[in-house]
Amino acid sequence: MKAIVVKGVTKDFGALPVLKGVNLEVEQGEIFTLLGANGAGKSTLINILTTLSQPTAGTVAIMGLDPRTAGNQVRRLMSLNAQATTLDGEFTGAENLSLIARLRGVKDVPAEINGLAQRLDLTSFLNRKVKTYSGGMRRRLDLAMSLLGNPQLIFLDEPTTGVDPQNRLALWQMIRELRDAGKTVFLTTQYLDEADALSDHIAFIHDGVIVKSGTPAAIKQRVTATYTLQVAPADEAVATATLGAAGIAFAPTEHGLSLTAKQAEPALTALLDAGVTVTHYDQDETDLESVFLNVTKEAAHANL
Amino acid sequence: MQTFNQLRTLTGRIIRQNLTNADTIITVIAMPVFMLLFFVYVMGGNIATTGAGGAQAYLRYALPGFLLLTMAMGSAYTSMRINLDRTSGFLDRLHSLPIARWVILGSHVLASVTFMLMAEALVFLVGVLIGYRADVTLSSALLFVGLSVLFGLGITLLAIPFSLKADNYASAGGFSYVLLMLLFVSSALMPTTGMAKPVQMFADHQPMTPIVNTARGLLNQAVAVSQHTEWLAVGWLVGAIVVCGFLSYRVYVRMFLTR
Numbered sequence: 292m293k294a295i296v297v298k299g300v301t302k303d304f305g306a307l308p309v310l311k312g313v314n315l316e317v318e319q320g321e322i323f324t325l326l327g328a329n330g331a332g333k334s335t336l337i338n339i340l341t342t343l344s345q346p347t348a349g350t351v352a353i354m355g356l357d358p359r360t361a362g363n364q365v366r367r368l369m370s371l372n373a374q375a376t377t378l379d380g381e382f383t384g385a386e387n388l389s390l391i392a393r394l395r396g397v398k399d400v401p402a403e404i405n406g407l408a409q410r411l412d413l414t415s416f417l418n419r420k421v422k423t424y425s426g427g428m429r430r431r432l433d434l435a436m437s438l439l440g441n442p443q444l445i446f447l448d449e450p451t452t453g454v455d456p457q458n459r460l461a462l463w464q465m466i467r468e469l470r471d472a473g474k475t476v477f478l479t480t481q482y483l484d485e486a487d488a489l490s491d492h493i494a495f496i497h498d499g500v501i502v503k504s505g506t507p508a509a510i511k512q513r514v515t516a517t518y519t520l521q522v523a524p525a526d527e528a529v530a531t532a533t534l535g536a537a538g539i540a541f542a543p544t545e546h547g548l549s550l551t552a553k554q555a556e557p558a559l560t561a562l563l564d565a566g567v568t569v570t571h572y573d574q575d576e577t578d579l580e581s582v583f584l585n586v587t588k589e590a591a592h593a594n595l
Numbered sequence: 596m597q598t599f600n601q602l603r604t605l606t607g608r609i610i611r612q613n614l615t616n617a618d619t620i621i622t623v624i625a626m627p628v629f630m631l632l633f634f635v636y637v638m639g640g641n642i643a644t645t646g647a648g649g650a651q652a653y654l655r656y657a658l659p660g661f662l663l664l665t666m667a668m669g670s671a672y673t674s675m676r677i678n679l680d681r682t683s684g685f686l687d688r689l690h691s692l693p694i695a696r697w698v699i700l701g702s703h704v705l706a707s708v709t710f711m712l713m714a715e716a717l718v719f720l721v722g723v724l725i726g727y728r729a730d731v732t733l734s735s736a737l738l739f740v741g742l743s744v745l746f747g748l749g750i751t752l753l754a755i756p757f758s759l760k761a762d763n764y765a766s767a768g769g770f771s772y773v774l775l776m777l778l779f780v781s782s783a784l785m786p787t788t789g790m791a792k793p794v795q796m797f798a799d800h801q802p803m804t805p806i807v808n809t810a811r812g813l814l815n816q817a818v819a820v821s822q823h824t825e826w827l828a829v830g831w832l833v834g835a836i837v838v839c840g841f842l843s844y845r846v847y848v849r850m851f852l853t854r
Contacts, residue, residue: 338854342690343687343690343851343854345854363693363695364693366691366692366693366694369691370691370692371691373684373687373688374684375683375684377683377684377685377687377688379608379612381612381615382611390604390608391688391692393600393601393604394601394692394694395692395693396597396600396693436688
């Protein structure tokens with residue numbers, strides 16, 4: 292069974308369409324990242340998936356259940372870690388955890404709190420009032436609150452926004468550990484390195500539509516793979532003329548000739564046939580940032 | 596059982612927030628006590644109430660009004676707490692948990708009425724310490740508690756739409772000034788007979804006057820209150836509960852359940 296299945300989901304706020312037919316599937320036990328700029332529709336989709344909001348049209352299944360008819364069953368299986376931490380500053384960390392644990396009907400509250408505190412390295416400040424916590428400590432405590440009651444599906448809405456680099460890496464490790472423990476993690480983020488480092492699957496949402504999805508490697512390969520080709524200095528003029536004659540577009544860079552994936556192989560063949568000495572030919576490392584820019588540019592272009 | 600435990604947990608959280616917040620304690624308990632002492636010992640002797648003058652006579656007259664004033668001041672914090680839970684995202688967190696929907700605002704309502712009754716009891720105790728003696732039967736005492744519950748419930752339900760709609764914590768409690776104004780321009784702190792005619796006409800016909808007069812009669816058997824006044828008080832309170840309850844429900848459903 293899939294953890295999440297979304298089919299044709301739209302969401303309008305009055306006359307404003309925010310989601311315009313979203314389709315996606317999330318496997319159990321994976322980290323799925325929804326990547327998009329501010330206002331792309333990430334939080335609206337997460338609100339629908341976590342039963343906080345209802346779609347205008349389309350269907351959602353969470354672990355095979357329809358949130359509209361089995362809301363409480365869905366809420367028992369999942370938890371939401373929202374963008375803003377929802378902690379009570381006047382209460383201690385332990386009291387904040389205890390509150391959510393009791394609301395979730397946790398049987399042995401102290402044992403579960405202590406276990407989570409150890410896992411998330413919260414023990415030393417658990418009995419301090421939350422108003423004395425740093426931003427990173429608050430974020431970790433908030434994450435711990437989301438893990439109470441052993442939810443199978445965890446929604447993390449931009450969990451590292453505003454978190455310093457050290458705590459960010461610590462949160463990444465915790466998110467990986469959740470996946471390793473068999474949990475399904477649905478993550479939204481604006482940070483491309485975060486998505487690249489953590490995700491099993493990524494979907495790009497732009498203007499309310501999923502414009503690309505797949506594994507990070509496949510997306511990078513498919514969308515913006517570029518190749519760099521270097522020729523012997525004596526052959527540069529011949530190489531340029533050969534590619535020009537063959538109608539192959541290329542861009543000279545400081546490293547050599549940059550070619551798209553589609554044109555790389557014909558270019559190599561043409562150059563070798565022309566007797567050019569090729570000294571280097573390889574696919575470039577592609578980062579998600581360039582993928583993201585490419586995808587949003589394509590989507591914007593398609594909307595024109 | 597789980598639902599009951601959740602209601603108890605959330606209600607306990609809010610009451611604890613109120614009892615550990617200096618601002619709330621000062622506004623809802625210390626301020627009414629200060630006003631009570633000020634009115635009784637500074638102004639009381641100069642205010643002509645029914646019967647004999649003097650501070651003690653004024654205390655006998657005005658304490659029921661101060662008790663309702665205390666509850667009205669508490670309603671500002673009801674509104675601010677709900678607003679803070681909304682703007683901080685805590686209500687969203689609760690909505691993402693397996694909790695019956697009515698428990699979420701129900702806990703705020705229960706906590707609000709309970710906290711108002713606690714504050715009212717404390718101010719009543721101060722009144723007793725400075726010489727107030729209630730003249731009650733068991734039934735009139737219970738009816739007074741019942742009237743207080745209805746009053747607390749009515750103003751709590753009135754607070755909810757403001758709390759949900761207000762942009763921020765500070766503006767959420769603004770509506771309570773209207774309640775305080777209604778209490779000041781009523782028979783709560785002084786008889787309406789000496790007021791300027793148009794003000795007196797307003798005071799005699801607005802809801803607070805029959806409610807305060809009924810409370811006064813229930814705490815002091817010597818004060819004659821007509822059945823008409825009592826039914827008018829109950830009518831105003833039940834009407835407020837029904838209308839404000841409906842409005843609160845509609846605003847809540849629109850903001851959280853059908854968004």
